[in-house]
Amino acid sequence: MSLQPLTGVWWKEVDPAEKVWIGLALLWCLILFAMMPLWAFTGTQNPSFETYRITNVEFQKKVEAFVEQNRVGEDRGVPVVAARPGQDVYMLGRMWSWYPVLKLKRGETYRLHLSSMDLVHGFSLFPLNLNFMVLPGYEYVLTVTPTQAGEVYAVCNEFCGIGHHQMVGKIIVE
């Protein structure tokens, strides 16, 4: 029993049913492992590794320049920015908003730059369910291609203080 010390020769032959299971489990584990590199090379959804160190001031400057050049309107006090296909687009997270509102085209590819001005934020496209982390001091570049038209929302899904639940931004896909 599991409470008794073992004496003598206790490393016995493994039961055939156990051998079958260990073999199957090992095979499944290797399949689980293979799926990730396989998807990294052939799949269309992979976490980006284009990432740069940046200061708040530098990032904010880039975002302001982007907004100034491409601004097309305003939605509830937040500038709406229309981007040309293939363009670099920016979204800045801070307590407790995403800035600006982006207007993208379905089927076109954009380089989406994300960073935070203060705390750690979560960039979650709602209700699409696409989630990335946004850290202060890091500029994270996701190369995204929207596949459905309509409005999606950037919900913060990492706790960032008392107003965390108010932090919702918007992306319009035409």
Next chain:
Amino acid sequence: MDRASAFRTCVHTGLRVHLTAERLIKAHAVAGVLAILVGGVAAVLVLLTRWPAVHLLDPALYYRALTFHGINMLIFWIIFFEVAILYFAAPIVLGSRVAWPRVGWVGFGLMVLGSLLIDVAILRGGADVMFTSYVPLRAVPSFYLGWILFAVGALVGVLNFFATLVVARAERTYEGSVPLVTFGALTAAIIALVTLAHGAIIYIPTWLWSLGVIQNLDAGMYRLVWWGLGHPSQQINVSAMVAVWYLLATLTVGATPVNEKVSRWAFVLYILFINLASAHHLLVDPQVSPAWKIWNTSYGMYLAVLASMIHGMTVPASVEVAQRRHGLNKGLFEWLTKAPWGNAGFAAFFLSLVLFGFMGGITGVTFGAEQVNIISHNTLRIPGHFHATVVAGTTLAFMGLTYYVVPLIWRRRILWPRLATFQAYAFGIGVAIFAAGMTTAGSYAIPRRHWDVQFTAAAFQPPVEAAAHVFLGVMGLGGLLAAVGGALYVLITVASVLFGPRIPDEPGAFRLAPVPPARGHTPISGTLVLVLVFLAAFVVYYFLNWKWLAAIWLVK
């Protein structure tokens, strides 16, 4: 008191019990039950706020209650109980004295002091920073100091365990190799050592930062090192829980491990690989590379998952063998259908095994795949997963063990044994419903740690699918059932310790399942069928998630 008189022999198990070990177990268990009591009150408040139909607390109190709930449950309840298990697994199982009795009490004192500092900091509003306290979110210095003291105290308990193993060996209190339960506890202790070291490495600079001594801490570095504490501390739970499964299998049906070599190798795989899993939390972070993510999130080619899948067979197989040797030999499943389902210890143990595997294990491995994490990270899928592992799995197993700790350590009968059985089912099934509702709501992108999924106060109000609300309701109802089970656990345990009839030191006064005599080869075909069903469920859920992933925007 001289050393000889400091022992008693347990008439029910034949174990030689060092009274200091017994007192240390009692102290840690009491602290653990207090933590689950206060953490449980916070759990109900959090539940009733996240359930949109109720939406009880205001935002400040909700985030405070959530921080309080996470730390009291995941750290205080679990680690106090685990240190108690260590004081059982070395001194009592091996019939040895505790190596350093006084040091043991110092460790306990540090853990109590640390937990009080943390709880006071949270309740006074100085640490609304969640369980993870990601910098640059800032709490009062006493919060971080509390973590350091608690971690050092737990580390002292772990070192006392190692020292006791050395003493037992040197004083020859046993012959041969240590029993499997001790081996499993040793696995948990080794993982704990690595985990708590990470805790010290990250909380010491964070404490200095909160005092203004250090000016700047990198958010990415913090997340990397913090999860060296945060995730492996859950792997202490896994190892300790598996050791408790083997123990409860012995206590409830007289089970003997089918093959010691296999079970021990599986524990060794935990030691070698399971700590890599801190990567699970960084899969959609900017600071680490895909190669790093893939290797680490897979625990080095999933060899720690292999270990859990092995235990997932060998534990029920040991029950099957014991039951068949007791004469329940008909067909594939008589051993299971005629198992002692009315025994609270067995019910808790077997439910814990099934729920941990089918719900916690499958979801954890799936969400931990690098790319699938894109559709899981920080949504309700994540707490849905870990409530299935650490609550339906670990906590339920520890509850089952409590129904043996009270009679064997306190030597008091459990008052209301039938209520205890009901408690195990209510808690297990409640958490299962809760976690299923939560995980499914999360697949509609409902965020975790969020006060208002209606987004009423936000600049924009994203539409929430009606189905998501249905599953949040399922979560609420399951959570209430679990809360009833949790409250009954505290009530039964405290009442039995205080008012349970004393069990006399006479053979037969407390009945443990007899260990059936070994004979020939006993088939484990029923267990093989069960694990094949498990594998089928795993394969289906895993590939469904890749299908869901392929339906979102393209991203690289």
